[in-house]
Amino acid sequence: MEVTAQYFNTFNIFGEVVGQRVTRHRYKVRKKSISDVTQVYVVPFTHADPGWLKTFDNYVSDTNAILDNMVVFMRDHPKMRFMWCEIAFLERWWTMQNESVKSSTRKLIKNKQLEIVSGSWVMTDEATTYFPSIVDNIIEGQQFVYNKLNVEAKVMWSNDPFGYGPSVPFLFAKSGVSRGVINRIHNDLKAFFRMHGALSFRWRQYFDADGQNDMYTHILPYGHYDILNSCGPNAELCCQYDFKRLNHFKCLGKGPEPVRRSNIRASALQLEKQFLKMSLEEGSNILLSVWGDDFRYDKLEEWHQQYDNLILLFDYINMNSKRTKISCKAIFFCMFGTLTEYFDALERNDRARNLIPATLSGDFFPYQCSSGDYWTGYYTTRPFYKRQERELHSFIRAADLLSTNAFTRLSTKKRQIIQQQLTIARRNLALFQHHDAITGTSKNHVMKDYSQRMFASIKIAENVLRISLKALLSLNNFEIDNIPLMYNASSSKKIITTDKPRTILIYNNEPYGRMEKIELQVSNRNVAVFGTDGPIEAQIEPYFDVISGQFTENFLLVFQTFINALSFTHCTIQSNHFVAAEIARILTPMKSLRVLKHISKHFPVVTISKDEFALQTSKIFVKLNAKNGLLEAINLNVATNGAERLRCKQKFSYYDSTLSGAYVMALENEKLKELEMNDAETFIVSGSLHQTVYTLSELIKQRLTVSNISGEDEGRLHMQLNVDIRRLSGAELIAKFETDVEPDDIEYYTDSNGLQLIKRAEYNTSNRPEMNYYPMPTALVLQDSSKRLSILSNLPHGVRTIGKRNFEIMLDRRLSTDDGKGLGFDDDGLPVDNLPVNMAFMFVLEKMVSAKHQKEEKQRRFAYHTLNAHLALHSLTYPPNIIITSGILKNPPLHRLQSFPCDVQLLTVRPLNSDINRRLMILHRAGIDCTSLSASTCRGNELDLALKKYMRAIGVRTVQKTLLNGIREEASKEVNFQLATFFLKPTDFAAYLIRFH
Structure with missing residues (x-):
């Protein structure tokens, strides 16, 4: 035996x-x-x-x-x-x-x-x-x-x-x-x-x-x-x-x-x-x-x-x-x-x-095949399409939720149209999850086909949003912001003319209330923002077009607003010379900048010293390199968190003349070249709501932003990059960061599909950096005995640590060799179809309960996000949906749903092809690390109470608990939702078939 x-x-x-x-x-x-x-x-x-x-x-x-x-x-x-x-x-x-x-x-x-x-x-x-x-x-x-x-x-x-x-x-x-x-x-x-x-x-x-x-x-x-x-x-x-x-x-x-x-x-x-x-x-x-x-x-x-x-x-x-x-x-x-x-x-x-x-x-990354090649390049290959997929997911989810809100007001025919359209969009999204699609490892014409499918699906989701908005709010003449215009172009903001008042509807697609910063492109700098209680503090800046990578004649209007869970809020913008938005200032340590010749017509330019070239809120102080505007260090404010500083010196580099391919990474340390940024133009756009430092070079346009708004965002550093490496060949571009954490005290994690954090290690690789690369679908976390740095991303990357305390994130790859894995060496096989891509990161630095003596923590091979990092990732992934209408709404929506617990994610409330009158609701409760000393301002309610109020608001009659796939469990019966008890433990899912009145 x-x-x-x-x-x-x-x-x-x-x-x-x-x-x-x-x-x-x-x-x-x-x-x-x-x-x-x-x-x-x-x-x-x-x-x-x-x-x-x-x-x-x-x-x-x-x-x-x-x-x-x-x-x-x-x-x-x-x-x-x-x-x-x-x-x-x-x-x-x-x-x-x-x-x-x-x-x-x-x-x-x-x-x-x-x-x-x-x-x-x-x-x-x-x-x-x-x-x-x-x-x-x-x-x-x-x-x-x-x-x-x-x-x-x-x-x-x-x-x-x-x-x-x-x-x-x-x-x-x-x-x-x-x-x-x-x-x-x-x-x-x-x-x-x-x-x-x-x-x-x-x-x-x-x-x-x-x-x-x-x-x-x-x-x-x-x-x-x-x-x-x-x-x-x-x-x-x-x-x-x-x-x-x-x-x-x-x-x-x-x-x-x-x-x-x-x-x-x-x-x-x-x-x-x-x-x-x-x-x-x-x-x-x-x-x-x-x-x-x-x-x-x-x-x-x-x-x-x-x-x-x-x-x-x-x-x-x-x-x-x-x-x-x-x-x-x-x-x-x-x-x-x-x-x-x-x-x-x-x-x-x-x-x-x-x-x-x-x-x-545990997991099985990285993968090395029997020939010795490390398949770590595809973590980053073709980032434009990776970003497009994440955007499509966000649009489909918003269409699911808004059409759910409108469900009881939709005719049977409209319900059928929505079901059919979302099925097409969802299947195209699912198709791109294929292991030669989102990986960027197909022939060029195949990648183009995937992209066109995703773009068509974004337009389908937009149409579902339109049908839902008309049913909910009786809207006829409106535009939805941040929709791409072509399959090979990034999302862009609509130009809002202010010749007459415009109502801005803002839909919070998250199940908890949140304070969000809203950014709009307007044609006139003399505009004001009004809410139900009067003027809203706002800021006017130069408008940077992410598609062209240049400043335009229009302006960026910035303001903050609180949005209730799964609800709309609204405001009005209109020309107003008396209570107009604050005009931001341009701060520069340089006497002459080419770009300022254009924007200085509308904005005051102030020359500052190199020591003043920094970003600051009441929670963080961001030190910058005055020559190129790149990040130097992040300081937690003494008044709120106690003295804590993290050196985080940034540089851009690229591996040159690599032998990598779409799948495989084959790098050499000595071929790593620093990208010269001293000729970049850099300046700060500063106002009372937020401050942004611009770094503008040929290959990279970077914006680092901090916000002076109440809530979680005040402690975050936003990084937005416009990357265009089409003039390079055989190159793999990275952002490298040098820190001052103790190398013997650091724990290093990347996420597994956004669901959990997996501990990583750095090995002696004998000049093979690719051996230490790990997938970073959404997050990189570094933590020592006193602080944690969480870096959240809105698209997947590859990442590695160097000497334990430093790390590099792969941004894009333009390759001139075939790695022998099947794509071939012809023009259709080599991944040289790069497109300019916009990517975003959030840096969340937190002081943590000292873990020096917590042996259990150091022995654990996984971790949870802090609540601040969890919310930052969701803000990055699921921004509010913005609807622009003409005139002033006579009956603006006034939904006030209760917030779910802040660690509960509403994945979707999606249609099912089996029954037009039922939908599948899926919830997930994240595991949360509670040792952060940075308190969150998110306030949630007990799940059972909040979920029942939401179900009542959208017209639910009965629920039935199911497996995650929506296929019913025989032991579970359909019951009135008020008689059900809703409970969800951390790290778990709950799925319910819901039937409407």
């Missing part, structure tokens, strides 16, 4: 295997009893990328052929098995089929020949995605599968993403998926797990001590997911069993032969030996062998080639394995199977042998 239980932590394993630390943990090696019967489950599959070398649409004919052949072949071959993952392709095929084919497909699923795995719209990337978009991706696919095929996915299949985090398995677990298969992890880590017989384990969240959301996970044992890497450790021998190569592809060595009576014994013995080696390496007598590759089984011929030959080998092995007694009495039983059949057998075996699987926590 065997009992084995051990715990793996990927942070420690990376340190030992990759970082080559001297001190090693002692792990048990699980040994297999060779006398056991070894069951081999061969799972046929195809890997179908929804966009890569061809666009999604151009791949559809390939996947249609695969699915057509699947139905034809499997109806007549009941022993055959197949699994399908990409629901985006399945939906396209399904809509073209007649009822006979649909019925046959359902029967294949019922007979357990065909398994739908994952069920998500696409197989998501895990480094650069944001978790609300991942949730939408899961819901969109799993809802389709449930509604059309009456089945729920139970296994996650993720064979191709370039590294893995813990958040995606957690989200699948919350959707009822408790098993998973992954593949691309660091080559040395895969060898470690093979050596310890631990390729199968329970993947546990750091914050889930009880393991309630564990995913039983299996790692494919070798370098790739193709047949060459699936029958055993010898790829040359395994190639002989890829029977499509009988007449299509070649093997490096001997190729396959049709199985005949004359060769079946030798062929079976050779295959058994490979299975035996795999079994011994895995320490298991239950084996998974996946049988496929990219876009396989597209011809009926291959279905016959694989099945007809393998079934002969399986039958021979199953009948003769006892007699042949290959190597130490090993006995094999082989069959076609599904992932569910494999895991069922694995768990039966665990129970029979009283074996407790290992538990693992």
Whole structure:
């Protein structure tokens, strides 16, 4: 009787295997009893990328052929098995089929020949995605599968993403998926797990001590997911069993032969030996062998080639394995199977042998393939599209929430239109979560197609907002601000003429009240802002156009306002010479600036000393370099937080003449060149509401801003960058920051899909900086014994630390070499289609409770955001929606909903295709670090009370608790929302089907 239980932590394993630390943990090696019967489950599959070398649409004919052949072949071959993952392709095929084919497909699923795995719209990337978009991706696919095929996915299949985090398995677990298969992890880590017989384990969240959301996970044992890497450790021998190569592809060595009576014994013995080696390496007598590759089984011929030959080998092995007694009495039983059949057998075996699987926590970044390349470049590749995706998500969410507010005022026809339009937009957003889309690792024309889809979806979301606003407020003549004009252009502000009064409606799409700074582009500097209680303090500045990277003839109007949770506030702007907004001053340490010749016509210019060249509020003091305007240090104000200073010296540099590609980063420290910024023009625009230092150079336009407004924003440093590296070649641009924290005292974290913070380490990389790069989808956090710096971002980046105390954030990459991963060296393959991109960061510096003696904290491999950092990220990701109307509204909206708890995120209230009168509401409660000494001004209410008031306001009648995917739990009943009790613990989700009156 065997009992084995051990715990793996990927942070420690990376340190030992990759970082080559001297001190090693002692792990048990699980040994297999060779006398056991070894069951081999061969799972046929195809890997179908929804966009890569061809666009999604151009791949559809390939996947249609695969699915057509699947139905034809499997109806007549009941022993055959197949699994399908990409629901985006399945939906396209399904809509073209007649009822006979649909019925046959359902029967294949019922007979357990065909398994739908994952069920998500696409197989998501895990480094650069944001978790609300991942949730939408899961819901969109799993809802389709449930509604059309009456089945729920139970296994996650993720064979191709370039590294893995813990958040995606957690989200699948919350959707009822408790098993998973992954593949691309660091080559040395895969060898470690093979050596310890631990390729199968329970993947546990750091914050889930009880393991309630564990995913039983299996790692494919070798370098790739193709047949060459699936029958055993010898790829040359395994190639002989890829029977499509009988007449299509070649093997490096001997190729396959049709199985005949004359060769079946030798062929079976050779295959058994490979299975035996795999079994011994895995320490298991239950084996998974996946049988496929990219876009396989597209011809009926291959279905016959694989099945007809393998079934002969399986039958021979199953009948003769006892007699042949290959190597130490090993006995094999082989069959076609599904992932569910494999895991069922694995768990039966665990129970029979009283074996407790290992538990693992952590993630698998970075990914290094067997050739030694580090796939860390795609964290940053093509940042324009990464930013476009985040914007689309924000617009769809706003359209969801506003159309929910308007739901009871919408006709059935309007509800149908909104449902149909948001489905199109949401599916395009989900499509871009694909691991060759948001990663920026497709051909140039494919990336353009994704971008055009996202732009069209932004316009769809805009239209839904218009329908909703008309229903809610009876508006007819209005504009929505910050909508891009073209697919390849950034969002821009509307020009507001003040020849007549304009009402500005501001919608807070967050479930808590917040004080927000509002910025508008106006044509006249003599304007005033009026609220319900009279004039509102406002400021006029030069208007910097983010698209052209230049100042224009228009002006930036800035003011602050408080917005209640999920509600509108409004104000009026109009020409007024008596109570006009304050005119900002231009402060410069330089006597002559080219840019000032234009803006000095309207703004006073004041020459200041270098020591005065700084930004300051009552909470922070930001020291600047007077020569170029770059950041030097951040000081917490003594009066409010006690003396605390962080040196944070900024510079821009680039790695020159790199050998990197779209996927891979290949850097050399000596090729890092500092970007000359001394010729940049720099000056401060200063007023009573906020101050901004501009740094204007050819490649980079930077704005650093602090705000003198009440609330959280007063303690934040905003950084906005306009980056355009189109004149560079073979270059990777970084922002580098040098700090003065104690290197032996610092803890360093990046986020996993915006859902949790994962501790990172820095290793001695022998002049290979790419080995220390980690994904930064939304956040980088550095903390020592007394302070924490949180850097939040509105798009994904790659990041690394240098000497523990310094760090660099990759901003953009323009590459002139192919990394050999499939895109090619032609004009369409090299990622040289860069576009100017606007990106934003927020720096939140906080004094923390001293952690010098908190050993537990230093030993933890994860962290939570402080509430201030959590709110800053949401302010960056979900800015208020601004609507510009003509004239003064006679009946402005006066909603006053109660705030949810400030740590509760309302992901969405989204339509479902299954029922037009129901929507799915999803909530998430963040884990919060409560050791910050910087108090938050956010004030929330008890969740049950606030949520019921919101439901009453939007016209909800009943609720039903569901899984995260909106598929109901049988034990849960639909009840009047007033009778429900709403509770949500930190780090958890809650999903409810809501029905309206």
